[in-house]
Structure formats: structure tokens, C-alpha cells
Amino acid sequence: MAGVMRDLEDLVEPEALTGSVSYRLRLLQIAAYKSFEKTITGFGAAPRYYGMLKLVQANPGIHQMRLAEAIFLDRSSLVPIIEILSREGWLERRDAKSDRRVKRIFLTDEGQDKLARLEAEVARHEAVITDGFTPAELDRLRGDLARIDANLRGFLAAPNVEQSA
Amino acid sequence: MAGVMRDLEDLVEPEALTGSVSYRLRLLQIAAYKSFEKTITGFGAAPRYYGMLKLVQANPGIHQMRLAEAIFLDRSSLVPIIEILSREGWLERRDAKSDRRVKRIFLTDEGQDKLARLEAEVARHEAVITDGFTPAELDRLRGDLARIDANLRGFLAAPNVEQSA
DNA sequence: TATTGTTATACTCTATAACTATA
DNA sequence: TATAGTTATAGAGTATAACAATA
Numbered sequence: 001m002a003g004v005m006r007d008l009e010d011l012v013e014p015e016a017l018t019g020s021v022s023y024r025l026r027l028l029q030i031a032a033y034k035s036f037e038k039t040i041t042g043f044g045a046a047p048r049y050y051g052m053l054k055l056v057q058a059n060p061g062i063h064q065m066r067l068a069e070a071i072f073l074d075r076s077s078l079v080p081i082i083e084i085l086s087r088e089g090w091l092e093r094r095d096a097k098s099d100r101r102v103k104r105i106f107l108t109d110e111g112q113d114k115l116a117r118l119e120a121e122v123a124r125h126e127a128v129i130t131d132g133f134t135p136a137e138l139d140r141l142r143g144d145l146a147r148i149d150a151n152l153r154g155f156l157a158a159p160n161v162e163q164s165a
Numbered sequence: 166m167a168g169v170m171r172d173l174e175d176l177v178e179p180e181a182l183t184g185s186v187s188y189r190l191r192l193l194q195i196a197a198y199k200s201f202e203k204t205i206t207g208f209g210a211a212p213r214y215y216g217m218l219k220l221v222q223a224n225p226g227i228h229q230m231r232l233a234e235a236i237f238l239d240r241s242s243l244v245p246i247i248e249i250l251s252r253e254g255w256l257e258r259r260d261a262k263s264d265r266r267v268k269r270i271f272l273t274d275e276g277q278d279k280l281a282r283l284e285a286e287v288a289r290h291e292a293v294i295t296d297g298f299t300p301a302e303l304d305r306l307r308g309d310l311a312r313i314d315a316n317l318r319g320f321l322a323a324p325n326v327e328q329s330a
Numbered sequence: 331t332a333t334t335g336t337t338a339t340a341c342t343c344t345a346t347a348a349c350t351a352t353a
Numbered sequence: 354t355a356t357a358g359t360t361a362t363a364g365a366g367t368a369t370a371a372c373a374a375t376a
Contacts, residue, residue: 011235014223016284021295021303022197023216024310029194030237031317032187038321051188058179065357070176072195077344079359093358101352101357119181129187131316133309138186141309144302145189151296152196156203230334242367244336258335266334266375 021148032129039128040121043114044088049081050122053090053107053115061104063096090114186313197294204293205286208279209253214246215287218255218272218280226269228261255279 017023040047052071056062062070068078082105085091090111096102107115130138182188205212217236221227227235233243247270250256255276261267272280295303 011220011227011231012223014219017216017219018311019307020287020291021306021310022201022287022291024307024314025190025194025197026216028310028314028317029190031314031321032190035317035321036187051182051191054179054182055176058177062176063357066176073343074345075358076346076360080343099353099357103358122181122185122187126185126187128320129313129316132312137309140305141186142184142189144298144306144309145186145193146183147297148294149189149193149196151294152193152200155293156196156200228334238366239368240335241337241369245366264334264376268335 036125039125043118045084056105057107060106064103064105201290204290208283210249221270222272225271229268229270
């Protein structure tokens with residue numbers, strides 16, 4: 001068992017990688033996503049769209065276009081996702097009265113119930129990831145991640161990137 | 166300018182998301198990758214395989230199979246990547262003498278030179294991400310990320326996941 | 331029989347462009 | 354003219370299965 005892990009033991013991981021925050025983030029995200037999908041089953045396609053479902057819950061009736069922007073997707077890419085989650089009973093589209101072009105997205109009652117149960121699974125997985133951290137350490141870590149987030153948003157929003165120095 | 170950012174300002178982001186380490190990791194990785202690709206140009210396909218190139222540099226002659234495992238790819242998925250990076254002059258494959266089935270992967274001399282220049286760009290990007298962090302805070306953050314990494318590795322290596330509680 | 335690299339193939343996720351209906 | 358949602362289509366990136374060469 002764990003053949004990969006054993007094989008990797010004698011792999012030289014250069015400090016340029018292990019010491020790099022962006023590289024760490026990349027590998028961590030891959031590993032976290034893998035364990036997430038491995039742990040949480042029985043919810044159809046929803047787990048990978050958990051964040052989106054929570055956004056809809058917190059912003060009931062959000063315009064489809066705005067939802068796409070919020071999760072950094074093209075509006076066309078969101079269509080099949082909405083389609084699947086509607087078919088699975090999580091979401092529903094309703095026409096906006098003010099502007100007949102837009103669709104407003106809502107959780108169904110069934111979606112609300114299922115999301116509550118999914119959330120418990122997500123919390124269980126979060127506990128695995130943060131095992132051994134004290135509440136104070138977790139607060140600190142969240143703060144650090146938020147700082148990096150702010151750095152990145154500022155950088156990506158900057159008009160020209162050619163010479164940032 | 167920055168239309169998306171303005172639109173997102175009045176979006177409600179539930180605490181279940183902003184407070185979740187795994188969700189943060191996911192969004193951060195996406196943003197970091199975007200800014201990475203936006204910043205670092207003129208190196209062909211190499212930037213996205215920077216981590217792999219550094220692994221080859223630190224493990225010259227690594228077997229193709231083992232390299233695939235190290236970056237969590239199927240061996241078949243690595244083939245076209247090696248192909249591209251060879252065509253662009255970064256890598257070369259050599260037959261292993263001991264076992265004529267295996268190919269050993271090396272950086273070319275040109276690859277060594279170009280990687281040194283690429284590394285400087287990567288360092289510049291890393292500085293953007295970690296802007297405002299003191300060296301002590303950075304050490305602390307790297308330690309925290311390493312702890313999460315250890316948690317995930319232990320969890321993914323565990324034989325059965327059905328009931329982790 | 332098992333393993334390494336390869337190929338053929340398919341699947342998932344995403345974006346671009348064009349279409350429609352509204353505005 | 355511009356915008357929201359949709360559709361058609363294509364491009365990455367990945368995995369699975371089958372193959373040849375070798376162990």
C-alpha cells in the first residue's frame with residue numbers, strides 16, 4: 001500500500017519548491033481536492049460546486065451572469081453546471097420581472113436541505129485538513145491566506161503588469 | 166476598469182466560505198496560477214511545468230515513470246509534456262543502460278540556462294504574492310502549509326476512508 | 331507475468347463565437 | 354447598439370485501455 005509515498009521518499013525536493021508559497025498552494029489544492037472528492041460521495045455533482053451553492057444560498061436570486069463572474073467562469077461555462085444542478089434538484093431558475101433577459105438563481109427547498117447535510121461533510125473534511133491546529137493558529141492562518149488573497153487581487157486588478165518593480 | 170471587482174463588492178460571501186481553509190486554498194491557487202501565467206511570458210510551455218523542471222534539475226536522470234508519480238500524473242499523461250519540453254530544448258530523454266525499458270530525463274545545457282532565468286521570474290512573482298510578510302511571518306506560513314500538507318498526505322495514504330471519525 | 335514507455339481514445343472543463351430575445 | 358442566456362464548437366489537460374519491448 002501507499003506505493004507512491006514510499007517511492008517519493010528518496011526524491012529530492014529542491015528548496016526552491018518546498019520554500020515557495022505558490023508551489024505549496026498548488027500542490028495543497030490538488031491534494032485537498034483529491035481528498036475532498038474521495039471523502040464526500042453520494043451528493044451527485046454538487047460537492048465540486050459547493051462554493052457556488054453556498055454563494056447562491058447567501059445571495060438568493062442572484063443573476064446568472066453575476067454568479068458566473070463571482071466564481072471566475074465565462075457565462076457560457078456556467079450554463080451546463082446550472083443545468084446539472086437543476087436536474088439534480090438543487091437549484092431553480094426563475095425569470096426576473098424587471099428585465100426579461102435575466103434569470104435569477106435560487107436554491108430549491110430540497111437543495112437547502114441537502115446543502116445542510118453536504119455542509120456537515122465539508123466541515124468533517126475541513127477538520128481533517130486542519131487537524132492539530134489550535135483555534136488561535138487557525139485564525140492566524142486564515143489571516144495569512146487573506147493577506148495573500150489581497151495581494152493577488154491587487155496585482156490582478158492592476159492595469160499594466162509589464163514592470164511591477 | 167476592474168469591472169468584475171466592482172460587481173463583486175456587493176456580493177455576500179458566507180463565512181462558511183471565507184472561513185474555510187480548503188475553499189481559500191482553492192481560490193488562492195486559481196488566482197495565483199492566473200497571475201503567474203499573466204506575469205511570466207516568453208518561456209514557451211515551460212512556466213506551467215516549472216515545478217517539474219526543478220524536480221528534474223534536482224534529480225537528474227530521474228526515470229520517466231517516477232517523475233510522473235512525483236507530480237501526480239499518469240505515466241501516459243506525462244508523455245506529451247516531455248515531448249513538448251524536449252522540442253523546446255529544455256529536456257532530453259536518454260536510455261537507461263541497466264534496464265532498457267526505462268528512459269531517464271535530464272535538463273539540457275540550454276534548459277539549465279533558461280531555467281535559471283525562469284527562476285528569477287518565478288521569484289519575482291513569489292515576492293508579489295508574499296508582499297508585506299516579514300521573513301518570520303513567511304517562515305510561520307510555510308510551516309502552517311507544511312502541516313496541512315502532512316495532514317492531507319496522511320489522510321490520502323490511509324487505507325480506508327469510510328469512517329474517519 | 332509484470333513493468334516502461336507509448337499510442338489511441340474518450341472524458342471533463344473551459345473559452346470563443348454566433349445566435350435569440352430582450353433592452 | 355449592448356446585454357443575458359444559450360448553443361455549437363474547439364482546445365487544454367487528464368485518465369483508461371491496449372500495445373510493443375523488455376524484465
